Every structure is written in structure tokens, then in C-alpha cells.
Amino acid sequence: MIKKYLHIMCYVTLGFLFVTQTVLAESQxxxxxxxxxxxxxxxIAALKVYNPSGKHDEYYVFVGGGQSGxxxxxxxxxxxxxxxxxxxTPEPWQGYGFDTDSKEVLRQGNVRGREINWGDTHHPALSETDGKYDGEYLFINDKANTRIAVIDLKYFETSQIVVNPIFKSTHGGAFVTPNTEYVLDTCQYAAPLTNDxxxxxxxxxxYRGGVTFWKFDRQKGKIQQKESFSLEFPPYMQDLTDLGKGVSEGWAFTNSINSELYTGGIEKGLPPFEAGCSRNDTDFLHIYNWKKLAxxxxDDKNIKIINGHRVIPIDVAVKNSVLFLVPENKSPHGVDVSPDGRHIIVSGKLDTHASVYDFNKIMKLIQNRDFEGKDSYGIPILDMKKSLYGQVEVGLGHLHNTFGKEDGTIYSSMYVDSQVVKWNYKELKVIDKIGIHYNVGHLEAMEGKSADPQGEYLIAINKLAIDRFLPVxxxxxxxxxxxxxxxxxMKLLLDMPIPLGEPHQGASIRASKIRPEVRFIMxxxxxxxxxxxxxTLAGQEKIERKGNHVSIYATVVRSHINPERVTVNKGDHVTMYITNVxxxxxxxxxxxxxxxxxxxSLEPGETTQIDFIADIEGVFPYYCTEFCSALHIEMMGxxxxxxxxxxYEWIQKTKMQSLSPEELQMEYKKIRASNKATDEVIQSLFFFLEEKNYTKYTTVKNLVDDAKDQYAKIDLEREKSAKAYQKNDINNAILFENMIWQYMIKTADSxxxxxxxxxNNIATPKSESAxxxxxxxxxxxCSGCHVIGKISSGPDLIGVLKRHRxxxxxxxxxxxxxxxxxNEPFMKKMIEFFNLKMPNQNMSDEEIKNIVEYFKWIDENADLF
Structure with a gap:
């Protein structure tokens, strides 16, 4: 009965403490x-977006950086x-465009021999497998200079840039086929395909438009330009593209503006371009079979070569029944294929309606050759009404779409209304609207343009911020x-200022699908x-001269650059190969x-190349720009x-006053003793790790491998020290012993x-209180003075709960x-020994209780410390 009463009292007390804590927390x-x-x-919004320190996000989002390139x-x-x-665009932190290797990639983007150092990045596209994002590669276009870049997501680095040889503007890129066989890049502003x-x-x-099919070799991670080709389009100004999937796989859809074929002339008193190119009630959606085009x-009979590039002419495409047109909303700015591939949704900037096309109806019209006529270039035109599944009035300035997780759910951006509209393209009804700040352009629901949309969150990529942030x-x-x-x-959770370029489209992917490397193979x-x-590996550093070309094979490691002194002649071409070992x-x-x-920037295991002409006489320090260790500032040459x-008339060097031979010997013995003591600590660490089978834990093994790599360098330094000592060169012997200490410290650190x-892996689990x-x-x-398992500024705390009644x-x-x-006798002696009194850290009773539980856990695992 007494036990039962005590249990009840404990529960009541704990409940009271919990309620008290809750009340205090709520009050705060x-x-x-x-x-x-x-x-x-x-x-609530803040809680939904908050990630505690060290917790990772659920999704990556890649956003085109506009004019930042x-x-x-x-x-x-x-x-x-x-x-x-x-x-x-060159990016200094990563050294992109400043070392020879990355500069070679950047220079792949030269246009007609002209060096281009900026871009207008618009539409990122993730590589796909069966229409689902696989997290291997990212592609993005440069509208200003008609280029496509390949980004390897193992390293999050640009690995290739290709220049479109026939187009002068490509807004409609990048878009990938469902298994990433091709990356599509669509012309925007029509121009002659030749350079004449x-x-x-x-x-x-x-003047012509078109779409380029860049052949992608997934194994090589590169676009194969010789296997790529383009399809010629009329000079309607093509805009965005989407690829069929599911029932529509093998087909592609590209919208356009300017079915009027207007060219402006405001300087001659004609109506401006914007008026003339929006006169017609509809524009044209291009429909084409990319698999048959490939x-x-x-076959050489089906192509013409323009600027060394293979182009399928309009008439060949029409003759082979692979290119068609269907009228679409006036001045469209987006086309999107539903996750199952049946519905094609087209926006219209100057039309309040969204149009939903039915792929099955389109195929039936094509199979029956049921056309309402041809355009002036001979392309068959499908009847719009017969092709439509239906239309929905969504609002003003409809620009872009992205799909939700629920069947039939789609989200659309309304630029003029500054709204995101949620609607159902199967039931043809609006579900919800939310105001945006301000003038939303692109938008991206998580994996919302794939065959497997995830919903959860949506990013509104807005063109204006106005009053949302501190003025700059x-x-x-x-x-x-x-x-x-x-x-x-829909609920607005968070505003994020973007301080570079004009962000365009975003591509999102579950974090679990991205598997980046954390180091390179050496x-x-x-x-x-x-x-x-x-x-270059450690010990292989060298300097070679061939004529006026000097090659330097260097390594970097905490905390030195080897070699530390390089002398060349004015006018030499200098090549530095640098390896982070x-x-x-x-x-x-x-x-x-x-x-x-x-x-x-050199990540672990990476080698990069730097080239320059030593064109100015003088002394030029070089150094590590990334703070990498306690001796970072000393990492120079x-x-x-x-x-x-x-x-040169050399000035007699002044010699530093040196220590006496006796003082040198004392210094040498002192550092040798310090190194011996440090080595004993290291050996005890290695013994502990071996005894506890550290190799079972990958992350631990990586750290131990790093420690052993550092330790392996000590033998060579010992040999150098011994040789110097034998020659009575005590100064250098001390320096080599100092280098041994440096390697020991790095070893001990890892x-x-x-x-x-x-x-943490093998100890008994901590209670929540511990x-x-x-x-x-x-x-x-507390950890500033107390180190578990050893005496530091204060006593070791192992066994502290056994020292007192x-x-x-x-x-x-x-x-x-x-x-x-x-004033207790034991504490007087402790204070005298450490010459330190413990300050009051103003811990709460709850914190003290938890610290005692932590000390219990330490004692339980004392053999591990």
C-alpha cells in the first residue's frame, strides 16, 4: 500500500513538474x-519551416539565377x-572561371569565337528515369547566348556547356525526355538559322524558329553534339516545352506567340511589337513526335547541315507526319503535361482561361487526318474545339503551372492578379486561391513537373518584392x-529574398534522391x-622547367603548401598542378x-590546374584562402x-641572433620529449579504436583513415630530423621535429x-534526461574546464559521483x-591544485538534475573514455 502511495505521489509530482514546465514555456x-x-x-508557419541545428531539409530546390548566370x-x-x-558566370569562391580546368568548361560557351562571361539562366531540368527525377544531373539554359549547361549532381559542379549553332535566342530550355535520352532547347526570337x-x-x-534535341550520354555525363539535331519551325516565336509521358510518351509540345508573324517597327511609326503580335485570338501549340524525328x-536524306549541325526541315517533318499545330490561348507562356500524360494544360497571358487538351482526342484527329487546314508553311492544323478536354476561367495573367499530389490537382500562377490558383484539370473547377507578394511568375510544387508529384510545399517565384524586406x-x-x-x-509560410539575378523556374527533388560525393578519388x-x-601525391612534389615553361607539382594539406618557395623568370609560362591530399x-x-x-577551390582528393604568365618582376605571396585549421594563416608560400x-646587387642578409649550442640542445630535447608524450597519446587512441573494432562504423573508419594518413608522414620527417642532428644542424633538426608535432596534432585531432x-555508437544509450x-x-x-576521461583545467569527472557521501x-x-x-578540506586541496575556483553557472534545478543523470551515464561507460 505504501509503495502504491509512493508511486501515485511520484506520478503526481512528475505531472506537476510537466504542467509547470508547460505553463512556463507557454508563458515565454x-x-x-x-x-x-x-x-x-x-x-504555426514558423514551426512548419523551422529546422533545428543539424537537421536537414526534405527537399532540394534548384532555381535558375537569371542574369547572375x-x-x-x-x-x-x-x-x-x-x-x-x-x-x-565566373564564381570566385569555388574558383570557377579562375583555374584552368573550370575555365576550360566556361570557354566551351564561347559563341562564334567570342568570349562570353555571363548568362541568363532560366529553366533548370533534372534528369529523369521513367519520367521521375533520379537526382543524377541538372540541365539549364542560357536564353541570352543560346547555351545549355550540364551540372553533375555528384559534385554540384558544371561539367559541360554546349552552344546552339543555329538559334540566336533559346528561352524554351531545358526540358528532358522521360529517360533523359535528349535535352530539348527551344528557340524563342526567330532569326536566320545561318549566320548570314x-x-x-x-x-x-x-527567319525561323525550332527545337534542338541534344543527345545525352548518361554514362559519360555529357551531351554528344555530333549525335544531336534540330527540327525547323516557322518563325512563330516558340516559348516553353513539355514532354509527353505515359500515354503520350514519345511526343512533345511547344507553345508559341506571334502567329501574326509581326516584326514591329516603332522607330518607323508602326505599332510596337507587343501590339502587333497579340492581335490574333489564338497562337499555335506545336505537337511533334520526337522519337520518330530521332x-x-x-538518315542524311532527311536533314540539311547548317553551321555543321543536322537540321530536319519543316517539309520533311510534315511529309513524315510528325509535326502538327493546334490553336491555343492568346499569348501563352506555359505548356505542361499531366503526370499520366493524357492532359496538356496551356496558359494564356492575355486570356483568363486555362485550356486543357486531351491527348487521346489529338491522336484520334491525327490518325483520321482530320485537319481544319494548314498554316502558310504547310503544317497541318488540328481543330481547337475537337482537341480540347475543356477550359477553366482561372484569372488574369496566367503564366505557369505545376502539379499536386492529388489526382487532377494543378496550381497556376496569375501574374496580373498576384495569385496562385489551385484547380482540378479533370473536373474543370477552381478549388482555392491565395494572394502572392507580388506578381508571381514561375511556380514549383515539390517534383511537380514529374510523373510522381509530391505536393506538400509550393514555391511562388515572384518578380517583385516591393515592401517585403528591409530596403536596399x-x-x-x-x-x-x-x-x-x-x-x-493553401497557407503562406515564408518569404525568402533572392539577392542575385532574376530567379526564374525552379526544379525540386526529394533530398533522399540526391547522393553527392563528399570527397574525390585522390x-x-x-x-x-x-x-x-x-x-600529385605527398612526396611527389617537384618543379620542372622546359624552356620558358615551368610546371609545379604541388600539394596542399593542413597546414602547408608544398613547395613553399617557387622562383621563376619574368616571362615564364607557369603551370601549377595542385592536389588536396x-x-x-x-x-x-x-x-x-x-x-x-x-x-x-580544392576539395579533398581534388587536383586542379592554374596557368599564368609571370609577367611582372617581384615577390608574390600565395596562400590558402579557405580557413582550414588553427595554422591556416601560416599556410602560405x-x-x-x-x-x-x-x-642584381644583393644586400648582405642580416642574420638572426641564434641560440647558443647549449640552448639549442635544450630546445631540441624539449620538443623531442613533447613529441614522445604526444605519440603515446596517439598510440593509446589507436589501441582503443582497434580494440573496439572501429572498422564496423563507416564514418569512424573515414576519420581513422585520415588520422593514419597524417601519421604515416611522420617517419620521413623523423628521418630528416635524425640526419640533420647527425650533421650537428640542430636548427633544422628542431624544425623537422616541429613538423612531426604538426602531423601528430592533425593525427590526434582526427x-x-x-x-x-x-x-556514441557503442556506449549504452543515454536516457532523455542524460x-x-x-x-x-x-x-x-562546464566543458571549458572539464574533459571527460582526462585532467584538464579542472578535474576529470569520471567517478565524481563516488567521491562524496x-x-x-x-x-x-x-x-x-x-x-x-x-571550505571543505577536499575542495580546498582541489582549488589549490588547479589554482581555479568553479564559477556559478546559474543552472536551473532541472538542468542540474539532468547533469547528474549525464554523470551516471559517464560512470556506466567509464571504460570507453
Whole structure:
């Protein structure tokens, strides 16, 4: 009965504590909301997007960076930026466009021999398998300079740029076939396909549009330009494209504006282009069979060669029944195929309706050759009414669409109305609308253009921000807004300012599908994925001269660049091959040389190349640009450029006052003793790791491999030290012993991290209270003096609960009020020994209770520390 009563009392007490904590938390919550003027809806939105420290997002989003020429990567739901990928524009942090290897990729984008260093990135497209995103590659177009880039998502780096040889503007890219056989890139502003001059009066006769089919080799990760081809279109200005899937696989759909074939002439008193090209009630949706076109392109009889590129003429496509037109909404700006491939949704900027076409009806009309006529270029035109599934009035300025998870659900952007509209394209009815800030362009529901849309969240990619953020001058950031689409009503969660370019379309993918590498195979050229010609391992560093070409084979590792001094002649062509010989994840090094406008980022295992002409005499420091260790600032060297035609009058060098022989010997013995002691610690760490079978844990093994790599370099330094000592060169012997210490510290750093991680894997699980106690111990400042398993600024805490009577109570009282114990005999001796008194860390009773539980866990696992 007494036991039962005690249990009840315990439950009541615990319940009271829980209620008290909850009330306190709610009080603090309300106080923060009141102080910041937040509503409950604001607080819920914040909770939905909040990721605690260390927690990863559910989705990656890749957004075309517009005039930045880059791709922006961020996570959802947090909307935290993760990376800018340099694509068509140099990007200094990653060294993109500043080292020779990345510059070679950037220079692939030269247009007609002209160096281009910017781009207008619009539409990213993820590689697909069976119409579903597979996370291997990303493609993006450059509207301004008619280029497509390939980004390898193993490394999040641009690996290839190809230039369209016949188009002068390609807004409609990139779009991929359901198994990434081809990447489609559609012309926008019609122009002659050759590079010849033709007057604007020749517009209808000579100017043309079209679509290019870039053949993609997935194994090589590269576009095969010789196997690629284009289909000629009339000079309607083609816009966006989507590929069929499911029932419509093998077909593609491209919309267009300017069925009027108007060319403007405002400078001559004619109506402006925008008036003349929107006169007709409809424009043309192009429908074509890309699989049959790919077969036609293999036969030389079906193609003409323009600028070295294979082009299928309009008449060949018509003759082989693979190209058709159907009228579509006036001035469309988007076409999207439903996940099952049956419905084709077309927007219309100047039409309040969305049009839903039925692929089955389209195929029936084509099979029956039921056409309402032909356009002036001989292309059969299908009847719009017979092709339609139906239309829905959605609003003003309908631009783009993306699909939701629920069957028939689609979301559309209304630029003029500044709204996102949720509607059902099968039931042809509007479901919901939400206001956007402001003037939404593209939008992206998670994986919303694939055969497997996920719903959950939607990104509204807005063109204006106006008053949403702190003012930064007349050029405002643009605004990506996160919307919760998981419920019946859409809810705005978060605004994200975009401080570069004009973001266009986004492509999203589940984070679980992306499998990036965290290090390169040693000596890899990241742009090719193959071993670099300049691969250099530790100990292989060298400088070679052939005529006036100097080649430097260098390595970087915490915390030095080898070689540290390079002397060349003025006018030499200098090539530096630099290898990051680290194996530890995230141990990036950078490299730059004063004056020479070169920079590279070297991830673990990567080799890069830098080329420059040493055209100015002088002394030029080089250094690691990425803060990589405690001795980062010391990671440097000198490029010395001398004029071979000059006679130098050397100034007598002043010698530093050296230590006496006796003092040198003492210094040498001191550092040898320190190294011996450090080595004993390292051996104990290795023994512990081996004893506990560390190889079973991949992450631990990686750290141990890194530690052993560092330790393996010590033997050579010992040999150098011994030789110097034998020659009585004590100065250099000390320097080599210092280098041994450096390698030991790096070894110990990785080994200690490995040990800590291994302990977390093999120790008994912590209770929730012990977990909280560990956090309180670290965040409360206790770890500044106490190191578990060893004496530091304060005593080791293993066994602290066995040093006192009623130890748990004693420890709790001491943490609560340290001064209350200072006069106890034991504590007097401790204070005298460490010459330090424990400060009051102002821990709460709950935190102290949890710390005691953490100390219990430490004692349970004392043999591991």
C-alpha cells in the first residue's frame, strides 16, 4: 500500500513538474509573440519551416539565377540557401572561371569565337528515369547566348556547356525526355538559322524558329553534339516545352506567340511589337513526335547541315507526319503535361482561361487526318474545339503551372492578379486561391513537373518584392515564397529574398534522391571525373622547367603548401598542378597568388590546374584562402619572379641572433620529449579504436583513415630530423621535429573525433534526461574546464559521483552554489591544485538534475573514455 502511495505521489509530482514546465514555456511563447506582434498563424508557419541545428531539409530546390548566370540551391521547408553553382558566370569562391580546368568548361560557351562571361539562366531540368527525377544531373539554359549547361549532381559542379549553332535566342530550355535520352532547347526570337545577314523584310521567308534535341550520354555525363539535331519551325516565336509521358510518351509540345508573324517597327511609326503580335485570338501549340524525328535525323536524306549541325526541315517533318499545330490561348507562356500524360494544360497571358487538351482526342484527329487546314508553311492544323478536354476561367495573367499530389490537382500562377490558383484539370473547377507578394511568375510544387508529384510545399517565384524586406536601394531583391499545400487551404509560410539575378523556374527533388560525393578519388579532375594529368601525391612534389615553361607539382594539406618557395623568370609560362591530399570530409583548401587573378577551390582528393604568365618582376605571396585549421594563416608560400636580363646587387642578409649550442640542445630535447608524450597519446587512441573494432562504423573508419594518413608522414620527417642532428644542424633538426608535432596534432585531432564518434555508437544509450544533461554540460560552459576521461583545467569527472557521501545531492548543491563547498578540506586541496575556483553557472534545478543523470551515464561507460 505504501509503495502504491509512493508511486501515485511520484506520478503526481512528475505531472506537476510537466504542467509547470508547460505553463512556463507557454508563458515565454506568448511573451515572444506579443513582443514581436505575431499571431498564432505566424507561429504555426514558423514551426512548419523551422529546422533545428543539424537537421536537414526534405527537399532540394534548384532555381535558375537569371542574369547572375548561376543556379541557386536551397532547402525546403527551411528555405536556407545551400549553394550558388557557377554555370555561365565566373564564381570566385569555388574558383570557377579562375583555374584552368573550370575555365576550360566556361570557354566551351564561347559563341562564334567570342568570349562570353555571363548568362541568363532560366529553366533548370533534372534528369529523369521513367519520367521521375533520379537526382543524377541538372540541365539549364542560357536564353541570352543560346547555351545549355550540364551540372553533375555528384559534385554540384558544371561539367559541360554546349552552344546552339543555329538559334540566336533559346528561352524554351531545358526540358528532358522521360529517360533523359535528349535535352530539348527551344528557340524563342526567330532569326536566320545561318549566320548570314537578312533584312527584316525577309522575316517570313528566311527567319525561323525550332527545337534542338541534344543527345545525352548518361554514362559519360555529357551531351554528344555530333549525335544531336534540330527540327525547323516557322518563325512563330516558340516559348516553353513539355514532354509527353505515359500515354503520350514519345511526343512533345511547344507553345508559341506571334502567329501574326509581326516584326514591329516603332522607330518607323508602326505599332510596337507587343501590339502587333497579340492581335490574333489564338497562337499555335506545336505537337511533334520526337522519337520518330530521332530516327529521321539518322538518315542524311532527311536533314540539311547548317553551321555543321543536322537540321530536319519543316517539309520533311510534315511529309513524315510528325509535326502538327493546334490553336491555343492568346499569348501563352506555359505548356505542361499531366503526370499520366493524357492532359496538356496551356496558359494564356492575355486570356483568363486555362485550356486543357486531351491527348487521346489529338491522336484520334491525327490518325483520321482530320485537319481544319494548314498554316502558310504547310503544317497541318488540328481543330481547337475537337482537341480540347475543356477550359477553366482561372484569372488574369496566367503564366505557369505545376502539379499536386492529388489526382487532377494543378496550381497556376496569375501574374496580373498576384495569385496562385489551385484547380482540378479533370473536373474543370477552381478549388482555392491565395494572394502572392507580388506578381508571381514561375511556380514549383515539390517534383511537380514529374510523373510522381509530391505536393506538400509550393514555391511562388515572384518578380517583385516591393515592401517585403528591409530596403536596399532602388534595386530590390526578388521574393520566393513558400506555401503549404498539404491541407485543404493553401497557407503562406515564408518569404525568402533572392539577392542575385532574376530567379526564374525552379526544379525540386526529394533530398533522399540526391547522393553527392563528399570527397574525390585522390587526384581527380572534378570537371571530367577522371584522374588529373597533374595528380600529385605527398612526396611527389617537384618543379620542372622546359624552356620558358615551368610546371609545379604541388600539394596542399593542413597546414602547408608544398613547395613553399617557387622562383621563376619574368616571362615564364607557369603551370601549377595542385592536389588536396586530405581525406577528411569538408577539409577544403583554396589557393591564390597575389596579382595574378587566379583562384581555385580544392576539395579533398581534388587536383586542379592554374596557368599564368609571370609577367611582372617581384615577390608574390600565395596562400590558402579557405580557413582550414588553427595554422591556416601560416599556410602560405612565395612566388619569386626575377628578371633573367638583370644584374642584381644583393644586400648582405642580416642574420638572426641564434641560440647558443647549449640552448639549442635544450630546445631540441624539449620538443623531442613533447613529441614522445604526444605519440603515446596517439598510440593509446589507436589501441582503443582497434580494440573496439572501429572498422564496423563507416564514418569512424573515414576519420581513422585520415588520422593514419597524417601519421604515416611522420617517419620521413623523423628521418630528416635524425640526419640533420647527425650533421650537428640542430636548427633544422628542431624544425623537422616541429613538423612531426604538426602531423601528430592533425593525427590526434582526427583520432579524438573518431573516438568520440565511436563512443556514441557503442556506449549504452543515454536516457532523455542524460541527453539533456549533456547539452546543459556543454552549453553551460562546464566543458571549458572539464574533459571527460582526462585532467584538464579542472578535474576529470569520471567517478565524481563516488567521491562524496550522498554524492548526487552533494554534486547538485555544488553546481547550484559552488561557494558553499569551497571550505571543505577536499575542495580546498582541489582549488589549490588547479589554482581555479568553479564559477556559478546559474543552472536551473532541472538542468542540474539532468547533469547528474549525464554523470551516471559517464560512470556506466567509464571504460570507453
Amino acid at each position: 511563447f506568448q511573451e515572444i509573440m506579443k513582443k514581436r506582434g505575431l499571431t498564432e498563424e505566424d507561429a 548561376q543556379v541557386l540551391v536551397y532547402g525546403v521547408p527551411s528555405m536556407r540557401p545551400l549553394k550558388y553553382i557557377g554555370v555561365f 545577314y537578312y533584312p527584316i523584310e525577309a522575316y517570313q521567308d528566311v 530516327q529521321l535525323a539518322k 536601394g532602388p534595386l530590390h531583391p526578388q521574393n520566393n515564397q513558400l506555401i503549404d499545400i498539404g491541407g485543404k487551404k 587526384g581527380t579532375n572534378s570537371r571530367t571525373g577522371k584522374p588529373h594529368v597533374g595528380k 586530405e581525406r577528411a570530409q569538408d577539409e577544403t583548401h583554396g589557393f591564390t597568388i597575389d596579382h595574378y587573378n587566379v583562384h581555385t 612565395y612566388l619569386l619572379v626575377k628578371d633573367p636580363n638583370k644584374n 583520432a579524438i573525433r573518431a573516438k568520440d564518434l565511436l563512443i 541527453k539533456k544533461g549533456e547539452i546543459a554540460f556543454r552549453e553551460g560552459g 550522498n554524492a548526487e545531492q552533494w554534486v547538485a548543491e555544488y553546481v547550484k552554489n559552488p561557494q558553499s563547498k569551497f
